[in-house]
Amino acid sequence: MFCTFQGTAEPSDSGTLKESKPTRGLHACGNCKRRKIRCDGRQPCNQCESRDLQARCVYTQQIQRVVPSKRTLESLSKSLKERDAILSRLFPNHNISDLASLSVQELREAVLHGGSTDKVLPSPTDSTPQKSVTQDSQWDEDRRERDPLPAEADDVNALSLPFDRQASYLGISSIRAALAAMLQVRPQLRGLLASRQANMNNITKHDEAQPCYHPSQPLLEYPRIKWSSKGQALVDAYFQRIHIFTPMLDETSFRTNYLSSQRQDSPWLALLNMVLAMGSIVASKSGDRDHCKYYTEAMRHLDLSAFGSSRIETLQALALAGGYYLHYINRPNRGNAILGAAFRMASALGFHREPSEQDGEGDQSEAAEVRRRTWWSLVCLDTWTTTTLGRPSFGRFSPSIDIELPKLRIDGEDGFGQDMGMTTLVENIRFCRIATEIQDSLAVTPVLNPADRDRFDESLINWHTHLPSVLSNDQNCDEPVHLARCVMRWRYWNLRMLLYRPALLDATTMTQMGHQADHDAIEKCQQLSKIAIEDIAKTWLSHQMSGWNAVWFLYQATMIPLLSMLWQPQSPAVAGWRDQVQTALRLFEEMHDWSLTARCSKGVVSQIFEASCELMCQGEQSCLEPDMNNNANETAIRGIIDDAPKSINMVFVVYYLRVICPGPELKPGFELTAEVGKGQRLVLISREMRAMRHAWHRITSILWRETAL
Template sequence: MEPSEQPHRSHWRKRKAVNCGECRRSKLRCDRQHPCGACKRRRREASCSYEISPVAPGSAQNSTAPGSAQAAAVMGDGVEHQDTPRSNGASASLLLSPETIQSPLHTRWETVLERPAPEYDANDTLPFLSIAPRMSVQEILDSLPPRSCCDYLISHFFKNIFALFPILHGPTFQKQYTAFVRQPQDVDLSWLALLFSLCSLALNTMDESDPRLLSLWPPQPSNPIQAPATVLTSRYLLQMAMTCLLQDGFIFRHKFSTFEALLMVIYCLSHNESVDQGWALLGMALNIGIALRCNMDQNLSPIETERRRRCWAGLLTLHTYQGILFRDVDMSYLLNIKAILPTDVNDSDITDEGISESPGRGEPTQMSVMMAKIRLFRLSTQMCRHISGPSRLDQRSLHQWDAAIAEEQKKWDSMYMIDGSPNLLEPTQYAYWCVLQTYAHHLYLLLHRPFHHSRAASFLSTSRERCISSSTALISIHKQIYEAPLLRNYLWLLSGVTSLKALHAAVALNSCLQDESMTVDPRYNLDAFRKEIKSLAFRMKALSDRSRICSKGHQILDHLQTQSGVGNAPMTGTRTQLENLFGDWADIRDWIDIDIINWELEESLN
């Protein structure tokens, strides 16, 4: 038979798979190197292969219509996904066989269109962005606290801090730490950044007189001007965390440990320095979390799935600080990103086999505070959008938001209090209650601000009462954390966002004091309110060596007291400027950055 008369046969050749076999089986993202990065990390270099099983002749004959086969050959075999629904048009049913309709062609397109995995061995396109001086791994390791101190700081973190920001899975972190101790030179720099930031946060919550910390710094005479040794060392450890991230090239190459470390760094900044300092990093963390698909179900093990869900929840709670303190960005777009919340269970309930949920469990878990913060994120985001919109003066909406906040407060009372009193057997629970209450009262202040002053057209006496009660409640919580022995382990909360909320409360209370109608109302003890502001200023000053927020805060409060001292007399010059600036006390950013020293200089020259 002549060649031209031979029956036509489809000649199928083996094509190289897009992802290696290990990544396809484990449903991991493959960087398509040989061996790939995923196999390197899992020490399976020998198993990293891109060979695919030969296609059976029968399958080849029933493959696809012309063009579809060519497209499949171009796209290759990707990560295994569930088939997505396809349209059932008439033309498709004529061209495609049943086998073709069920083939993962759509998922192959999805694989090609996926964000590529980071290439860790690639050269930096913009090396000048690595602004930190290069350090060897050994130099970085030498910057860690001694082993005994690291153990102590980690234990302290998980005992006293973890429940407030539970983005980690404790048993997994302990395994990682044990592996690091055995082979420190093989450490992942991003994970090392997580360790540095964790130690930084833990150290900042402790007293420098603690004998278990003496190996961290040499004995030296106390200097009343210098910040405490714990604060200085904590800041240094946080700088080392950023050094690790920079040397790991986190701007271009990131992995899940990068995401964890970045979130912990931002949390440290929010509670030890200033909330606004973490704003740029928070945007990077959001984009990294999206790139790593931490908001999506990736068919990972229960532990790995929960780790990613916890980090995504932590990311949202960090946005809460920005949303209620600096309301220049509408955070509601985050509510449109679909994500599954973490499970409200303890670490011990999560294993590779599954998650054990106790039905009807009455006791709070390690995740209970985080779940409350997530509800607060949704509530505060929607509420801040409302108070920035045209319906902010609608009284019906005002009552609805009031009721929503009060409902959350009832949940916290039932979970963390005993008959309305602190749980003396579990003092940490009272600390959690105090933290959550600061959110509620801060939201009350934002919500009722347009209605609080008698000169406002929308004035409501109930709103003024709410502003006064929430302001004094916030200042009282600040005082309890500062003075109460039960809350001694949580004094560190006053170095950041909690003091910023108390400062906001003092400015709000002072605004109420400037209302002429209050001076003739016998229900209000104005001197007692001024005394509360004065005591807050004293505490802020005492904490100023530990916190930039407190350093600025006590200066602002000094001005408030001076303003109150002259009563309601007309003010001129810079004092009028100060009064106008504090008039809209919801916009914290406008007055937290004021240059008070220059104002004092101007007044002395006038």
């Protein structure tokens, strides 16, 4: 017998059941994990809700750990060993880890030369294609540390013609400003130079290049420096060809310390190695690379901690590195940075203030004199290296600087050389004061008004006129004095030329000639560039201190006739400009052994010169296109041409237009009349220079076609 019981249950809310028995999560929230308490897995959980921390109740996704199988590990290991074996056969003289830093071209060169380490680095021109370099890496000098010397990819000198790449800031006084004006006058020049640069890259890409030494090498690679006959020769070369410009070292004390070979402190070793590096440069040809090892050794003693040093030797070593050496190897931005840091160090040491009177006796007097010479040498180096960059001076001659000029001492014949160094330094300081004022004015406004320009020019002329006779005349003298005299004069011509050059750059972008003052400034600039080229050709010497400066100032001066040829290709002065450029090209060739950048400078100048000659032969093609803004003028000219008879007398018209009265000489509003035959006349009237030029090329081209028919 079965009994069945039936009952009823009250319906319950499903939501209530869910809340009473929550579903457990797979893991606790982040807040509960941190507090190490039990979590119910809800969102938010009870613990966070009770503490009003709902915002912190966050569950993170757990990542399952994947353990590779033994077979996978064995396969990867075998594949890696096979690749290492292949790389070892291809590059037997390289560590595999070092290959990652090499470019594709460098790897190819290493394979072609059997992995030899002395032929891995390609010519710097190989690294110039625009698509392979990021836009902001043009002046990244760290990227070019692996390049052999010289490194042409220098935006300051524009030796690799990097027109389209971003560069460090350069003002109106820079070479880049002149090259930009050339491209604006002749846009076709860009394509011609690009093709010529590509051809030059193909020719020079297999040239053997010697890599420079780098600070990443082991510290004990070079022995401790002791006296040697070779080192003595380098020290002598430094004091003969460098010290005459920046006599910041006490020559007697320096030579004594070097001969004794007792000092082994880092400030002394840094200074000694920089002196040896500069001595190696000025005592050898441009192909020599011994200076690299001395510079590398000096840099091991000039790390970041050196900027906190209070030793004058450290300051002097940084001045030589930033003011001379880095500019020689085409690292100008790094050189400016180091020289700026040296200025900060010198001001922190109080070198910009005149010592008190109680320090004016005995050894203190000599130390105070060295401080003066060191400070003013820094001022001169900074002025010389930034004059052609168009950057502000940041107050080299501010009122807070009251240090006196170096004092001249005459100690008989033995002290004549050092006294000449002081004389040269004092005159260079006066020149740099004028140059700094000009530099700051050009940094504010590129084109100076005629009054300011004449005032600056008069100051420069007055400085040059009142130079001591030993520095101003052409009498026979020792080599150091002759070198100082020539370089000072080259700087004088260059600064005067840069003072007037903005007028030429501005005129190339104008549709018509400006006021008479601008025209006079252009002629003055062209005349100064001619004088500079002729002076360099007569006075340069066959050693690197002379060749280095000569190439730089010659490169600056040659840009003026090049730009003038592109701007006024039909001027009667073209023949003279062409002769100046050809003289410069000959000098660059002669200076190849005495300047690191002579070959590159010659390449840039010759490319622009050949391209400009090609454009002059082809004619200005852009002017043959119709000008939409001068339709009325073109219609009138075509009407005159249609009415003129097609006879042999048309040749006379062409001859008259092209030879007897060439177009660029005409001024706006000039009326030209030419007899065509049978009493008819051909008249051309122009109200605007631009319209006249377009009409000029159009009428002559049509006349040539009519004559041919």
